[in-house]
Amino acid sequence: MKLNVNTTIEGQKVILVPYRKEHVARYHEWMQDPALQEATASEPLSLEEEYDMQRKWAEDDDKCTFVLLDKSRADTPGTGSHGGGMAGDVNLFFNDHDDHTVAEAEVMVAEAASRRRGVALEALQLFMAYAVKFLRVTKFRVKIGENNAASLALFGTKLGFVEVSRSTVFKEVTLELAVEGAVRQQLQDRAEQLQLGVYDSA
Numbered sequence: 001m002k003l004n005v006n007t008t009i010e011g012q013k014v015i016l017v018p019y020r021k022e023h024v025a026r027y028h029e030w031m032q033d034p035a036l037q038e039a040t041a042s043e044p045l046s047l048e049e050e051y052d053m054q055r056k057w058a059e060d061d062d063k064c065t066f067v068l069l070d071k072s073r074a075d076t077p078g079t080g081s082h083g084g085g086m087a088g089d090v091n092l093f094f095n096d097h098d099d100h101t102v103a104e105a106e107v108m109v110a111e112a113a114s115r116r117r118g119v120a121l122e123a124l125q126l127f128m129a130y131a132v133k134f135l136r137v138t139k140f141r142v143k144i145g146e147n148n149a150a151s152l153a154l155f156g157t158k159l160g161f162v163e164v165s166r167s168t169v170f171k172e173v174t175l176e177l178a179v180e181g182a183v184r185q186q187l188q189d190r191a192e193q194l195q196l197g198v199y200d201s202a
Contacts, residue, residue: 001057001064008082008197009066009130011122015083016066016090016130017199019057022079023067024050026086030110039148040108064092064135068107068123070114082199087114090127092135101138103131107154121158125190128159132179133191140177147171 009016019027028050030036037044045053057063066089073085088109096102105128107120131137142161144151152173155161160183161175179187 001061002059003061003134004064004066004130005058006199008199009126010083010195010197011126013071013117013119014087014123014126015069015071016123016126017069017082019054019065019067019089020199021051021054023076023086024054025078026076027054027067027089030088030108033110036108036110039145039151040106041145062094064094064103064131066090066123066127068109068114068119070111070119072117073111073113080200085111087111087119088123090123092127092131092137096141099139101136102141103135103137103139104141104143106142107151120154124154124159126194129187129190129194132184132187133194138179140179142175143172144175145172 005018007018028047031042031044057065067086068088068090069082069084070087071084073087075081075084076086079086088107088111091106092103094100094103105124107124109115109120128140142155144155146166155175156163159177161177163173164176165174177183
């Protein structure tokens with residue numbers, strides 16, 4: 001998405017940075033892991049295909065992606081100095097053709113050392129606040145494998161998403177969070193506190 005092509009968002013544990021070509025090699029390494037492929041419902045791509053995907057996503061206004069940097073880890077070699085090591089990503093997909101203010105969210109923490117430390121939670125809180133303020137999102141939706149207990153707890157228990165449907169065919173659960181009432185106020189308050197920065201001078 002062009003809107004966030006040079007935007008960074010800094011929290012206490014994470015920094016969200018735009019997905020650039022320097023991130024593709026490590027991202028490609030992550031996506032060779034069968035467990036991550038299953039968790040993200042992704043097919044393995046060649047490195048050339050990953051570079052092509054990165055270029056397309058940067059131009060696609062229906063997708064918003066940030067790479068998640070873990071501030072407790074050293075900068076990933078080859079990616080410059082931005083205050084943390086690559087740990088995963090967060091995504092929004094505007095694929096509801098009836099309502100472009102509905103966004104499907106995804107989060108992936110690929111580095112084992114960054115898991116179970118609240119990194120995914122903070123990344124989503126920052127990302128969702130950004131999405132409400134700058135992308136005018138009115139509803140968030142997630143689709144999670146029915147056996148993915150960690151993600152179901154993250155979205156359902158910690159972020160307040162509510163189950164709206166369950167597919168026995170795809171073995172996944174759909175949860176939603178409407179941006180209204182107290183939820184809207186909380187996200188708007190957080191949005192006003194966002195620490196936004198510039199990734200580089202390009």
